[in-house]
Amino acid sequence: VLLYYLEFDAYFLNLVGKEKFHKSQHWGFCNNVRMLVSDEKPGIGGELLSGQKLKPKYSIYPKGMESGIPSWVAFDRQVLSFDAYLEDEVPDKREEDYRIRYYKIYFYPEDDTIQVNEPEMKNSGLPQGPFIRRHRICLPPPDEDQFYTVYHFNINIDIVFYGWTFKIYDCDAFTKNFLRKIGVKLNLPGKCPEDPYMKARKEMLDRLKPLRPYQSFNTLKQFLEHDRQVLRFFCLWDDTVSMFGDRRELVLRYFLTDDTIEIRESMLKNSGRDATLFFLRRGKLPKYGPPGVYQPGQITDQAVLNVYGGFSVNRVYGYLMDRYELGKLDQEFYKDSDLVLGTTINAWGRKVLLCDCDEFTKCYYKNKYGVENFTSIPCKPPPPPKIERKFPPYTGFGSEEDSLRSCIGLRPTPYRRDFRKLAEKDSYGYISYTLRFFARLITHKCADVDRMFVISYFLSDNTMSVFEPTDRNSDSTGGRFLRRDRVKRPGQEVFKSELSEYIQPEELYVGARVNVNGYIFHLLNADEYTLSYMEKNSDK
Incomplete structure (x- = not known):
């Protein structure tokens, strides 16, 4: 009885804390026959049976610090x-x-x-x-x-x-x-x-020699790989050593499809030369030129040994190639590996210096030849010395600006005023853009000491006008003292080559003394708009 209770207690102790009590299905039907389906299924609650080992379905990796990631x-x-x-x-x-x-x-x-x-x-x-x-x-x-x-x-x-x-x-x-x-x-x-x-096959192919006595020149692969790919170099031909020669800027184009070269000249404005389409027509450029004059057919990729007419029954025209290429003229042409920045090439007797290239050319040489240095060489000549332009002095006829325009070009054009400033500072509504000051004339004459004037300064075109108010029982008649015009600063020469300097609005303020064509005015006061404008633009 004691043994029974011990086994019963051990059974219930194993059940404490369990949450799953399902049983696996070990028996099933196969072709309508009852049989053991699988002996790998676990026992109650998913626990392994005695002597049973769980076979992993997937790789089990060692758990690291971060767990839970699938x-x-x-x-x-x-x-x-x-x-x-x-x-x-x-x-x-x-x-x-x-x-x-x-x-x-x-x-x-x-x-x-x-x-x-x-x-x-x-x-x-x-x-x-x-x-x-x-x-x-x-x-x-x-x-x-x-x-x-x-x-x-x-x-x-x-x-x-x-x-x-x-x-x-x-x-x-x-x-x-x-x-x-x-x-x-x-x-x-x-x-x-x-x-x-x-x-063994590789050794056999290395021992074999081509049976045909000629080589095949198939340029289709090169054409398909490099179609529309052109290397562009900026060159310089210095012809200053010859009479009436100068420096000529050229553009060299190397076509990767057939290894041909074309050179064009960069025409500058007012260069005095006739604009030509090509400096060198597209073709293969020999390294050692000019090599001489050859007959058509002397320089070819293949050498023909003989021409035969075939058999008399089935006449087939053909030709044989010369395997040893006897009498063939060898001529070296420029390739893409010969074009490097800083190199001088021979363009039919003219020494052309390669100074710079475009971005596609740099990428091409970097990927194919591993070139990293693309330091450009300045091909433009040094700028000529700047000649100071001198104008004749002012004659006194018309304004200084109009006289200066007649010295700039053969066909004089009128002086263009600052219309933008004129439109922005033009008076409209209650905004007049006109500064008005009350001034007294500084003079030694007793009759003119008490004369009062109104000086108006127009910001749209920097002109001034002076008006004298009418005062009863005074000797002065009043009215316009100075018509609206720009006033020059004192102490300037009249007949000179430079433009004169005029009075600016920064020189006008309460308490200032202004010289207007020899008359000195002391600014005593200003109207309300002038004072408000000066407060808003106190930094000027």
Whole structure:
């Protein structure tokens, strides 16, 4: 009885704290026959039975500091790449017994899928490319109920996919680092054997010589790769050593499709030269020119040995090429590798200096030849000394501006006033843009000491006018004292080449003394608008 109670208590102690009590379904129907469906399902509440081991469905990675991130997020766009080879038997063939076929094995940690690709090899005669599409691959028997994980991979091991035994001999740097982080001890890299058949075929092709006694010149590939690609250089031809010669700025264009060169001249305004379309017409430019005058057909890519008419029955006209190219004239032409900034090329006897190039040309030389230095050379001549322009003095006829316009051009044009200022500072409404001051004339004459004047300054065109108010019982008649006009500053020469300076609005303020054509006025007061305007523009 005591043993029964102990077992009963142990059973209930195991149930304390449990929340799941479901049972797995171990029995089912297959073809209407009752049988054991699976012996891998757990017991009550998902707990393993005695002697049962849980087989992982996916790779189990060591938990780090950050947990809870799904594998398809943590290992997104990460691929393990392994280099492998396979010995493929070749039956019923005398030349070879087996072939070494090279493969790339890709393992995706995000979902444990595997993909096997065979790199394409030229003239292999085998269907190459994807060998096994991407999916999860089962382990070989007797573990075919499980799948490959990341822990099944290493260097210098054999791995079996659907009966094909692949020999992994190396992997990339990322894969090695990944395997070390998850605790896999890497083996030493193996050596990949060379395919005996491809080795023998390569040796045979190296020993063979072309049977045809001529070479093929196919420029279609060059045309398709470099169509509409032109290298542009900015050049200089210094012809100052010759009589009436000068510096000529040129633009050289090198066409990559057929290695031809075209040169055009950059015509400046008022250069005195006739505008020509080409400085050098497009064609191949010889390095050592002028080489001389040759007959048509002497300079060709191929040398013709003889011309024959064929057989008499089926007459076929053709020709044979000279293999040894006897009598062929060799002539070197400029290539893209010869055009470098700072180099002087020979353009049919003219020394042309390459000074600069455009951005496409810089990218082309940087990608193809690895050139990094593109320091440009100044091709423009130094500016001529600036000649100071001197004007004759003012004659006294008309205004100074009109007299100056007749000295600037052959056809005099009228002086243009500042119409924008005239429109902005023109009076409208209660805004007059006119500064009015009350002034007293400073003089030694007793009769003119008490005379009062109103000085108006117009901001639209910087003109002044002086008006004397009428005062009863005075000797002065009053009225206009000075008509509206610009007033020159005192102390200036009348007949000179420079324009005169005029009184500016900054010189007018209460308490100032202004010299107006020899009359000195003392500004005593101003109207309300003038005082308000001066307060708003106190910084001027």
